[in-house]
Amino acid sequence: MVPVLIKDLLSSKPEGQQVKVCGWVRSVRDSKGLVFIQVNDGSCFSNIQLTFDRNNPSNNANVNNIEETLKKLNTGASVRAIGALIESPASGQAVEVTLENIECLGTCSPEEYPLQKNKMSMEYLRENAHLRARTNTFGAVYRVRNQMAFAVHSFFQERGFQYMNAPEITCSDCEGAGEMFQVTTLSLEKIAEMGVKAGIGGMKVEDAHKIVDYSKDFFGKKASLTVSGQLEAETMATALSRVYTFGPTFRAENSNTPRHLAEFWMIEPEMAFYDLDDNMDIQEDFVKYLLNWALTKCQEDLAFFDKRIQPGLIESLKAVANAKFTRISYTDAIAILEKDAAEGKVKFEYKPFWGCDIATEHERYLTEKVFNGPVMVYNYPKEIKAFYMKLNEDGKTVKAVDVLVPGIGELIGGSEREENYEVLLERIKSLGLEPKDYDWYLDLRRFGTVPHSGFGLGFERLIRYVTGMENIRDVIPFPRAPKLADF
Amino acid sequence: MVPVLIKDLLSSKPEGQQVKVCGWVRSVRDSKGLVFIQVNDGSCFSNIQLTFDRNNPSNNANVNNIEETLKKLNTGASVRAIGALIESPASGQAVEVTLENIECLGTCSPEEYPLQKNKMSMEYLRENAHLRARTNTFGAVYRVRNQMAFAVHSFFQERGFQYMNAPEITCSDCEGAGEMFQVTTLSLEKIAEMGVKAGIGGMKVEDAHKIVDYSKDFFGKKASLTVSGQLEAETMATALSRVYTFGPTFRAENSNTPRHLAEFWMIEPEMAFYDLDDNMDIQEDFVKYLLNWALTKCQEDLAFFDKRIQPGLIESLKAVANAKFTRISYTDAIAILEKDAAEGKVKFEYKPFWGCDIATEHERYLTEKVFNGPVMVYNYPKEIKAFYMKLNEDGKTVKAVDVLVPGIGELIGGSEREENYEVLLERIKSLGLEPKDYDWYLDLRRFGTVPHSGFGLGFERLIRYVTGMENIRDVIPFPRAPKLADF
Numbered sequence: 001m002v003p004v005l006i007k008d009l010l011s012s013k014p015e016g017q018q019v020k021v022c023g024w025v026r027s028v029r030d031s032k033g034l035v036f037i038q039v040n041d042g043s044c045f046s047n048i049q050l051t052f053d054r055n056n057p058s059n060n061a062n063v064n065n066i067e068e069t070l071k072k073l074n075t076g077a078s079v080r081a082i083g084a085l086i087e088s089p090a091s092g093q094a095v096e097v098t099l100e101n102i103e104c105l106g107t108c109s110p111e112e113y114p115l116q117k118n119k120m121s122m123e124y125l126r127e128n129a130h131l132r133a134r135t136n137t138f139g140a141v142y143r144v145r146n147q148m149a150f151a152v153h154s155f156f157q158e159r160g161f162q163y164m165n166a167p168e169i170t171c172s173d174c175e176g177a178g179e180m181f182q183v184t185t186l187s188l189e190k191i192a193e194m195g196v197k198a199g200i201g202g203m204k205v206e207d208a209h210k211i212v213d214y215s216k217d218f219f220g221k222k223a224s225l226t227v228s229g230q231l232e233a234e235t236m237a238t239a240l241s242r243v244y245t246f247g248p249t250f251r252a253e254n255s256n257t258p259r260h261l262a263e264f265w266m267i268e269p270e271m272a273f274y275d276l277d278d279n280m281d282i283q284e285d286f287v288k289y290l291l292n293w294a295l296t297k298c299q300e301d302l303a304f305f306d307k308r309i310q311p312g313l314i315e316s317l318k319a320v321a322n323a324k325f326t327r328i329s330y331t332d333a334i335a336i337l338e339k340d341a342a343e344g345k346v347k348f349e350y351k352p353f354w355g356c357d358i359a360t361e362h363e364r365y366l367t368e369k370v371f372n373g374p375v376m377v378y379n380y381p382k383e384i385k386a387f388y389m390k391l392n393e394d395g396k397t398v399k400a401v402d403v404l405v406p407g408i409g410e411l412i413g414g415s416e417r418e419e420n421y422e423v424l425l426e427r428i429k430s431l432g433l434e435p436k437d438y439d440w441y442l443d444l445r446r447f448g449t450v451p452h453s454g455f456g457l458g459f460e461r462l463i464r465y466v467t468g469m470e471n472i473r474d475v476i477p478f479p480r481a482p483k484l485a486d487f
Numbered sequence: 488m489v490p491v492l493i494k495d496l497l498s499s500k501p502e503g504q505q506v507k508v509c510g511w512v513r514s515v516r517d518s519k520g521l522v523f524i525q526v527n528d529g530s531c532f533s534n535i536q537l538t539f540d541r542n543n544p545s546n547n548a549n550v551n552n553i554e555e556t557l558k559k560l561n562t563g564a565s566v567r568a569i570g571a572l573i574e575s576p577a578s579g580q581a582v583e584v585t586l587e588n589i590e591c592l593g594t595c596s597p598e599e600y601p602l603q604k605n606k607m608s609m610e611y612l613r614e615n616a617h618l619r620a621r622t623n624t625f626g627a628v629y630r631v632r633n634q635m636a637f638a639v640h641s642f643f644q645e646r647g648f649q650y651m652n653a654p655e656i657t658c659s660d661c662e663g664a665g666e667m668f669q670v671t672t673l674s675l676e677k678i679a680e681m682g683v684k685a686g687i688g689g690m691k692v693e694d695a696h697k698i699v700d701y702s703k704d705f706f707g708k709k710a711s712l713t714v715s716g717q718l719e720a721e722t723m724a725t726a727l728s729r730v731y732t733f734g735p736t737f738r739a740e741n742s743n744t745p746r747h748l749a750e751f752w753m754i755e756p757e758m759a760f761y762d763l764d765d766n767m768d769i770q771e772d773f774v775k776y777l778l779n780w781a782l783t784k785c786q787e788d789l790a791f792f793d794k795r796i797q798p799g800l801i802e803s804l805k806a807v808a809n810a811k812f813t814r815i816s817y818t819d820a821i822a823i824l825e826k827d828a829a830e831g832k833v834k835f836e837y838k839p840f841w842g843c844d845i846a847t848e849h850e851r852y853l854t855e856k857v858f859n860g861p862v863m864v865y866n867y868p869k870e871i872k873a874f875y876m877k878l879n880e881d882g883k884t885v886k887a888v889d890v891l892v893p894g895i896g897e898l899i900g901g902s903e904r905e906e907n908y909e910v911l912l913e914r915i916k917s918l919g920l921e922p923k924d925y926d927w928y929l930d931l932r933r934f935g936t937v938p939h940s941g942f943g944l945g946f947e948r949l950i951r952y953v954t955g956m957e958n959i960r961d962v963i964p965f966p967r968a969p970k971l972a973d974f
Contacts, residue, residue, distance in 0.1 A: 042727030195682015240529030449593030
């Protein structure tokens with residue numbers, strides 16, 4: 001009883017064979033006795049057209065039933081139809097279905113249906129996130145998202161990587177990267193109540209923290225949502241050689257921007273025996289693989305984005321897919337930025353200097369203006385990068401690399417990891433971190449240490465890049481951000 | 488500079504070509520001037536053997552360097568070696584490498600290395616979860632896990648399903664399924680302090696809850712970790728037709744058993760236009776596909792599990808992969824259980840009766856003794872199943888189905904969903920749930936509703952089944968359970 005997907009019907013040879021169509025009505029047009037019903041099932045961008053000629057119905061047509069059903073059909077209604085698949089006489093589609101029978105499975109009141117409006121803003125659709133997959137734009141976004149996810153797995157599986165799941169709940173904030181969400185089964189209301197009772201009973205305010213007893217929390221200590229699976233991925237890479245994570249990560253940053261999510265999906269590969277150059281090679285291969293996958297498997301959806309969302313999108317993706325990525329050291333990149341700023345070629349909000357973070361404006365200037373193509377900037381000052389990155393012989397820079405692409409800026413961040421026990425321990429201490437918190441991580445350097453590298457790609461950033469969608473909240477089904485956790 | 492994986496070396500044609508081997512030493516044997524080094528890189532179960540003949544070294548051998556390096560090699564040390572790939576004269580391996588040079592990348596002190604012991608318990612290895620991927624058992628578990636994850640994606644991609652990500656953080660406890668973890672950026676210590684201050688200031692205990700102000704929490708209201716992505720998956724299936732989630736889900740149940748995790752990965756497909764029979768068909772196809780994938784792509788690892796972990800494993804997986812799944816209604820299943828119990832054929836801890844939950848002991852009796860093969864039990868009493876399951880015409884049962892397999896019991900749970908707005912609303916009300924909490928979910932029935940079905944498979948339960956591993960904590964890299972959130 002499972003229907004054939006419209007995607008497959010549209011690519012079938014039309015030989016008048018009887019087919020069953022299930023989906024949702026996009027539009028009904030009734031013109032001089034000729035009825036056209038556009039039906040979509042989300043399997044592809046295109047609709048399939050059902051036709052019913054009142055003046056000349058098909059011999060097999062159940063005319064009365066069709067007429068009765070037609071009265072119930074509005075945009076959004078669901079149907080199950082039967083008819084003959086024929087070559088379409090009209091332009092715009094290869095095949096269509098001559099209606100023999102149709103059933104309305106679920107009506108859709110035009111007065112009440114939230115997606116009836118003609119022009120719906122992205123904000124409005126976000127408030128109706130449970131229905132927005134039914135629109136052209138979001139159907140396309142989610143299909144591209146699906147293709148990109150499978151492309152990620154395919155890329156790594158073809159190269160002998162093992163998919164692994166890093167933990168979501170963790171008691172270690174090892175990366176020290178930003179604010180975390182706390183996870184608890186302690187009752188906040190109960191804590192407040194204990195506080196009030198203790199206050200009445202004479203507890204001093206400075207003793208209040210004693211009321212919070214993490215030994216009674218689910219995990220027996222304070223637990224949070226992970227900000228990165230990298231350190232755990234390293235434990236697996238130093239056993240299985242090549243691994244990758246692809247899972248949700250969390251940041252409790254109070255950033256209400258079109259570029260930040262509180263919950264997002266990250267891809268974090270980690271490779272034993274890869275140095276920084278190997279790391280850059282695979283990053284370049286990876287980006288090109290993903291873009292080529294999108295360009296070949298999502299043609300219809302990309303054509304829509306190119307036309308309606310970001311003109312020039314396909315050309316710009318093709319350009320990166322075919323480019324040789326420029327590789328430039330941080331020091332050289334800064335020199336260019338300083339020189340061009342000094343010569344008045346460009347005005348930056350933040351003045352670039354050796355030692356500064358490369359801001360998005362700098363990244364985009366490098367990739368869009370200076371090199372007009374993808375750029376990999378490597379060997380950053382150790383002060384602005386994480387403790388686990390491998391120190392260069394100059395003692396000043398670390399083997400980090402960021403991949404910058406036009407229109408987005410940073411797409412990937414990665415590094416060769418510090419595999420020397422003494423150097424890593426020194427880095428941990430000098431940053432004021434507590435070595436015993438990193439005992440298990442240091443073990444990887446104590447026992448059979450190997451050179452290794454890895455990188456991280458924010459999946460939603462990738463989808464934003466590939467679709468041209470402006471707001472990151474519109475490339476994930478149910479976005480989470482400050483004050484936003486609906487559904 | 489990226490080395491060829493040992494998996495690929497072992498299947499290369501040995502023609503004396505020079506190869507580079509990178510990995511970790513499993514053992515070094517030195518016998519009458521003949522040295523054998525077993526090296527593993529985790530890409531497959533087998534090691535590659537490096538040989539060095541002191542009495543007759545290869546012409547290209549850097550003898551002095553090899554001898555120096557050999558002094559540093561213990562189990563767990565990491566090496567980079569160069570040599571000629573030749574046909575192995577010994578049995579047990581097809582190829583080996585005649586050593587020309589070898590470098591120790593990282594030593595591994597036998598006194599300190601936690602994996603030195605001969606017999607290590609599963610508990611001991613769990614405490615060393617950051618290193619256990621280096622053992623035979625866990626290397627095999629993680630490779631099988633990787634293969635099964637890719638099999639899941641491949642199965643659904645081949646069938647036109649769209650992979651989607653349901654949210655991890657949610658403000659709706661829609662399934663009402665068990666205890667949830669709270670996610671917050673409010674400071675528990677601060678709440679305690681405010682409580683103490685308020686108590687000192689004269690607040691009454693019954694007003695203490697007012698101190699907890701969720702409008703100041705990150706999401707502006709109380710938020711939790713999801714227990715299921717099903718309801719969100721339904722929003723996507725009623726737009727894209729066929730979708731599936733594969734992501735982490737959470738239960739804050741205080742169950743310290745070998746069958747429960749607080750954090751586990753779930754696969755939740757959801758299909759528009761599928762009824763209960765279609766749902767059962769695809770579940771059967773899915774299980775067989777996964778088992779066949781394991782049996783063909785994980786032969787070496789499964790052979791290990793069959794030999795060391797669960798004798799008979801491969802035969803039992805093959806039997807299910809080739810079986811026709813028995814389909815039996817709950818009512819008929821209970822009748823069998825009651826009859827066999829009454830006749831003394833079996834003794835149950837919990838007496839079966841119509842209306843009872845089918846316990847694991849009942850499930851296993853049905854699948855292992857009565858049918859000696861996989862069983863699908865369908866049409867359960869509505870009282871013991873969730874509100875969203877489609878009510879049968881009898882008014883008493885719902886279109887739920889559980890898949891039972893020998894050795895495990897329930898592997899999959901699913902149902903056809905209630906797509907009738909009125910019936911669903913009635914169910915919500917009669918269970919004392921608040922209709923307005925389900926407004927968005929009801930919308931799917933208000934606007935173009937369609938028959939649809941879905942199911943859930945716990946990924947770790949699958950891995951336990953396929954590997955024969957006894958404890959679910961040993962089939963995920965970093966298990967989370969009560970008092971357990973290390974690393």
